[in-house]
Amino acid sequence: MSTPRRMTLKDLARELGVSTATVSNAFNRPDQLSPALRERILGEARRLGYRGPDAKARSLRTGRSRIIAVILAESLTYSLNDAVASELLSGVAEVLDAQGHTLLLLSARQMQSELPGAASMADGYIVYGLMPSQSLLETLPTQAPLVAVDFDVTGRPSIHVDDEHACYTIARHALRRATRRPGIINLRLTAEACNGPIAPDQRLLSAEQTITRSRLTGFYRALDEAGHDPAAVPMWNIEENTFEVCAPVIEPILDLPDDKRPDLLLCVSDRIALTALTLAEDRGLRIPEDLRLTGFDGIAEGQYRAPRLTTVRQDSVEKGRMAARMILGLTPPASSLLSTELLIGDSCP
Amino acid sequence: MSTPRRMTLKDLARELGVSTATVSNAFNRPDQLSPALRERILGEARRLGYRGPDAKARSLRTGRSRIIAVILAESLTYSLNDAVASELLSGVAEVLDAQGHTLLLLSARQMQSELPGAASMADGYIVYGLMPSQSLLETLPTQAPLVAVDFDVTGRPSIHVDDEHACYTIARHALRRATRRPGIINLRLTAEACNGPIAPDQRLLSAEQTITRSRLTGFYRALDEAGHDPAAVPMWNIEENTFEVCAPVIEPILDLPDDKRPDLLLCVSDRIALTALTLAEDRGLRIPEDLRLTGFDGIAEGQYRAPRLTTVRQDSVEKGRMAARMILGLTPPASSLLSTELLIGDSCP
DNA sequence: CGAGCTAACTGAATCGATCCAGACAGCGAA
DNA sequence: TTCGCTGTCTGGATCGATTCAGTTAGCTCG
Numbered sequence: 001m002s003t004p005r006r007m008t009l010k011d012l013a014r015e016l017g018v019s020t021a022t023v024s025n026a027f028n029r030p031d032q033l034s035p036a037l038r039e040r041i042l043g044e045a046r047r048l049g050y051r052g053p054d055a056k057a058r059s060l061r062t063g064r065s066r067i068i069a070v071i072l073a074e075s076l077t078y079s080l081n082d083a084v085a086s087e088l089l090s091g092v093a094e095v096l097d098a099q100g101h102t103l104l105l106l107s108a109r110q111m112q113s114e115l116p117g118a119a120s121m122a123d124g125y126i127v128y129g130l131m132p133s134q135s136l137l138e139t140l141p142t143q144a145p146l147v148a149v150d151f152d153v154t155g156r157p158s159i160h161v162d163d164e165h166a167c168y169t170i171a172r173h174a175l176r177r178a179t180r181r182p183g184i185i186n187l188r189l190t191a192e193a194c195n196g197p198i199a200p201d202q203r204l205l206s207a208e209q210t211i212t213r214s215r216l217t218g219f220y221r222a223l224d225e226a227g228h229d230p231a232a233v234p235m236w237n238i239e240e241n242t243f244e245v246c247a248p249v250i251e252p253i254l255d256l257p258d259d260k261r262p263d264l265l266l267c268v269s270d271r272i273a274l275t276a277l278t279l280a281e282d283r284g285l286r287i288p289e290d291l292r293l294t295g296f297d298g299i300a301e302g303q304y305r306a307p308r309l310t311t312v313r314q315d316s317v318e319k320g321r322m323a324a325r326m327i328l329g330l331t332p333p334a335s336s337l338l339s340t341e342l343l344i345g346d347s348c349p
Numbered sequence: 350m351s352t353p354r355r356m357t358l359k360d361l362a363r364e365l366g367v368s369t370a371t372v373s374n375a376f377n378r379p380d381q382l383s384p385a386l387r388e389r390i391l392g393e394a395r396r397l398g399y400r401g402p403d404a405k406a407r408s409l410r411t412g413r414s415r416i417i418a419v420i421l422a423e424s425l426t427y428s429l430n431d432a433v434a435s436e437l438l439s440g441v442a443e444v445l446d447a448q449g450h451t452l453l454l455l456s457a458r459q460m461q462s463e464l465p466g467a468a469s470m471a472d473g474y475i476v477y478g479l480m481p482s483q484s485l486l487e488t489l490p491t492q493a494p495l496v497a498v499d500f501d502v503t504g505r506p507s508i509h510v511d512d513e514h515a516c517y518t519i520a521r522h523a524l525r526r527a528t529r530r531p532g533i534i535n536l537r538l539t540a541e542a543c544n545g546p547i548a549p550d551q552r553l554l555s556a557e558q559t560i561t562r563s564r565l566t567g568f569y570r571a572l573d574e575a576g577h578d579p580a581a582v583p584m585w586n587i588e589e590n591t592f593e594v595c596a597p598v599i600e601p602i603l604d605l606p607d608d609k610r611p612d613l614l615l616c617v618s619d620r621i622a623l624t625a626l627t628l629a630e631d632r633g634l635r636i637p638e639d640l641r642l643t644g645f646d647g648i649a650e651g652q653y654r655a656p657r658l659t660t661v662r663q664d665s666v667e668k669g670r671m672a673a674r675m676i677l678g679l680t681p682p683a684s685s686l687l688s689t690e691l692l693i694g695d696s697c698p
Numbered sequence: 699c700g701a702g703c704t705a706a707c708t709g710a711a712t713c714g715a716t717c718c719a720g721a722c723a724g725c726g727a728a
Numbered sequence: 729t730t731c732g733c734t735g736t737c738t739g740g741a742t743c744g745a746t747t748c749a750g751t752t753a754g755c756t757c758g
Contacts, residue, residue: 057744066466077439086429117415406714
């Protein structure tokens with residue numbers, strides 16, 4: 001005898017003797033009906049256990065789902081453990097949530113030729129990081145807004161920090177002190193997975209992505225100005241920004257004999273720099289006397305330790321907010337470049 | 350002249366001279382039509398740019414959205430930076446994704462009396478962590494499946510690790526060596542925010558939540574067996590599992606005079622233990638000679654450092670997988686207790 | 699008084715699929 | 729020949745809302 005199926009707006013309308021349009025207005029457009037009737041409708045709804053208009057039906061009718069999808073280049077496992085990606089997500093969530101939208105999380109790693117499940121009903125897409133392939137983005141609904149972060153998609157707005165300037169600035173700072181053997185540790189330089197040293201001729205060729213190219217350009221300009229030959233500066237590549245992947249690449253560098261080991265390592269992420277810092281300390285190297293280190297990102301972990309990491313702080317939360325605002329149309333969509341802040345710590349004073 | 354609006358299944362059917370039912374079957378039930386016709390339909394769809402059935406319409410008709418919502422007790426910012434929550438999410442995502450479902454992320458912190466946006470169309474809910482209030486869960490659709498993790502919801506299945514046994518085991522291990530002044534650092538003991546020492550009479554009273562009660566019970570049993578009076582063991586409370594919040598509570602403990610300072614700290618999370626470890630090292634205390642420390646969780650950060658943290662490893666990824674499997678109905682829904690593993694490191698050998 | 703206007707409410711079309719109940723053809727068996 | 733069966737395909741009701749184009753009542757104003 002209890003209600004066999006869920007209450008619908010139509011049931012409620014019949015119960016009250018008004019039209020469905022009026023009930024709909026009671027929930028969505030209070031100005032379209034008298035306050036008295038509205039109260040009566042909402043009261044009756046509560047009494048009968050009607051939870052408000054069904055989201056599925058509404059989304060079909062209006063064409064909007066109030067869902068924004070974030071597509072992460074890396075696997076979720078990786079991204080969720082990455083401080084920078086996490087910050088971005090918080091920024092996105094903060095804005096979405098203030099606007100009554102919700103966040104759908106996808107990883108490009110698991111996307112096949114078809115969008116999984118309900119991903120295609122998102123009202124907009126935020127793509128973050130170096131996508132394995134652009135073709136993947138073609139499965140997305142073409143008319144939905146899309147914003148790229150730390151990545152470029154032709155014809156779509158993208159959000160970056162000013163990587164070139166940031167890298168130039170931090171490298172210039174680092175090179176103020178006499179440096180014999182600078183080195184660079186980069187991230188995901190090549191299309192194919194490859195951990196370890198990179199030959200000079202491979203470098204810029206493979207760096208098709210804006211972000212990597214910009215960073216190298218910044219480093220090279222500073223190196224050049226300081227009288228170093230950029231092409232002669234050794235460079236190592238790391239495939240994944242985690243301790244476990246960084247460590248085996250960094251250990252051999254630190255284990256080089258004193259007269260071969262770099263005395264300055266420019267790292268493109270704090271995670272890399274912190275790994276190097278920890279491993280160097282384990283080996284009894286003095287920081288910064290024997291080895292100076294710089295990072296990139298400005299994550300908390302690098303700032304709340306001794307020695308504090310010299311790095312460039314980028315506001316990933318703000319990047320996330322910005323992307324979300326654009327997607328929601330609160331801000332006109334336009335590519336933009338956020339500025340960064342040089343944080344001088346003890347790892348490279 | 351280009352198509353004014355998106356192609357629909359009906360357009361495609363008209364174009365091909367078949368019924369909409371047949372086109373629908375071509376996409377969803379290959380066995381319901383001849384392979385030849387199916388090929389023709391899919392080919393034509395590709396040619397005309399039809400991307401497959403609209404997810405919004407499908408979800409209205411079928412009643413299922415292929416979306417599973419995860420509701421996190423803490424803010425997204427916090428949860429995304431917490432290694433344990435991140436692991437849980439990866440586990441959930443792994444299973445969802447293999448089953449063609451997607452993950453909607455919600456934080457209880459931002460949930461009002463109404464579910465935001467599209468949250469109500471999820472096919473199921475996974476709630477994680479100590480919810481600020483149970484009433485919040487009443488806004489969820491009652492007929493949708495729900496699984497609680499590290500938390501209990503009356504009448505619903507929940508997933509926990511065997512907290513009592515784990516805490517008993519690690520405390521027993523720690524108390525094998527002579528200990529003069531053990532102490533306990535706990536997490537979110539009280540309903541109201543409160544950082545710092547907890548008076549003995551406040552303790553179990555306020556620990557309404559299963560997880561906290563179980564852990565304390567385990568500790569107390571081991572303390573009792575080792576000849577300590579549990580009620581006399583000092584305890585501190587911490588509101589948020591982050592370095593920034595932990596540090597100000599822990600510093601005064603470490604700054605106590607030698608004959609007052611605990612020589613063993615049982616911490617309910619690795620984050621707390623690691624914070625204590627770092628701060629203790631800063632102060633020149635010897636680990637484990639001057640201070641022994643135990644954690645809980647077994648996060649990577651505690652295992653890839655020197656001294657390595659003594660802790661209890663819980664498999665949060667597996668918790669996530671399990672919750673997801675139950676929600677999807679791959680596993681019958683039933684409360685369960687996962688086992689843990691004692692990891693003996695250098696912080697408390 | 700009657701035209702004009704506004705506020706309040708209604709009826710029905712519509713969004714784009716799914717899926718049941720059947721129609722029809724072809725075929726083998728009785 | 730007739731019956732039943734299987735394999736294909738179709739028509740149309742349905743999911744639960746939103747929204748447009750009215751209709752009606754009541755009020756104002758010249």
